[in-house]
Amino acid sequence: MSAALEARRLWVKRGGGSGEQSKAVLKNVNLRVQRGHLHMLLGKNGSGKSTFMETIAGLLPISSGELSVAVQPCRVVSQNPDHSIILPTVWSEVAFGLWDQDLEPAVVEEKVLKALRQVNLEGMSASSIGTLSGGQKQRLALAGALVESPKLLLLDEITSFLDVENQFGVLRTVKDLIQGDPEGELSALWVTHRSEELQYASSASLMDKGEIVGVAADQSEVGDLVRQFEQVCRLQGDVW
Numbered sequence: 001m002s003a004a005l006e007a008r009r010l011w012v013k014r015g016g017g018s019g020e021q022s023k024a025v026l027k028n029v030n031l032r033v034q035r036g037h038l039h040m041l042l043g044k045n046g047s048g049k050s051t052f053m054e055t056i057a058g059l060l061p062i063s064s065g066e067l068s069v070a071v072q073p074c075r076v077v078s079q080n081p082d083h084s085i086i087l088p089t090v091w092s093e094v095a096f097g098l099w100d101q102d103l104e105p106a107v108v109e110e111k112v113l114k115a116l117r118q119v120n121l122e123g124m125s126a127s128s129i130g131t132l133s134g135g136q137k138q139r140l141a142l143a144g145a146l147v148e149s150p151k152l153l154l155l156d157e158i159t160s161f162l163d164v165e166n167q168f169g170v171l172r173t174v175k176d177l178i179q180g181d182p183e184g185e186l187s188a189l190w191v192t193h194r195s196e197e198l199q200y201a202s203s204a205s206l207m208d209k210g211e212i213v214g215v216a217a218d219q220s221e222v223g224d225l226v227r228q229f230e231q232v233c234r235l236q237g238d239v240w
């Protein structure tokens with residue numbers, strides 16, 4: 001199966017402002033998201049996950065290596081929906097993603113309703129943003145990406161501000177979307193520091209200090225990867 005996204009021997013540096021030396025944050029990263037997979041990138045805080053996402057989004061230059069995104073469109077959802085939601089109602093926020101596509105109003109309506117249905121917000125289209133819970137706002141941010149019919153979702157710690165019920169609700173929603181995609185082409189890169197989320201992964205990678213130190217090719221290998229992550233945390237004194 002071909003890759004939706006692939007990094008090969010990727011090096012990325014950060015810093016270097018006001019006379020300081022820039023340092024390599026991503027070191028020889030090899031990572032592959034197969035089409036139709038929910039690939040999870042697991043790593044501690046500071047391991048380089050966000051740097052990898054920012055590089056994919058084109059916000060950071062590549063020092064060496066290759067990065068290819070083979071499917072389009074590709075949409076990002078970030079950890080804090082308050083930073084991405086800009087319009088006053090649920091409907092206008094989702095419809096905003098289509099403003100430049102010159103679509104008939106009936107088509108816009110159909111697409112917005114579909115995106116809201118996909119995240120279980122179809123009954124809230126007229127609601128104002130201020131009335132939504134944190135979980136509903138994160139679902140809305142996801143709908144804002146889905147309305148553009150993406151082939152690749154980049155999901156950067158999107159459960160960080162959610163309680164357990166909403167955390168697993170969003171996980172199930174993303175998993176169902178990928179498994180239910182009729183062409184089997186929707187893929188996602190899900191970045192997390194919460195190892196319990198990996199039970200939903202089709203495949204996964206473990207990042208430590210900017211390097212990929214472990215890979216689970218399928219769900220049967222995820223348990224070993226999580227144990228490796230726990231070992232990394234223990235060795236680095238991060239277990240309270």
Ligand SMILES: Nc1ncnc2c1ncn2[C@@H]1O[C@H](COP(=O)(O)OP(=O)(O)OP(=O)(O)O)[C@@H](O)[C@H]1O
Pocket residue numbers: 014015016025043044045046047048049050051052193
């Ligand atoms: N703007 C920056 N300039 C210099 N170094 C940076 C910058 N942003 C991050 N770093 C460094 O890069 C490394 C990786 O950080 P990054 O934010 O990518 O990790 P992360 O795994 O996403 O962590 P978190 O889960 O806390 O967001 C860290 O050592 C961090 O200090």
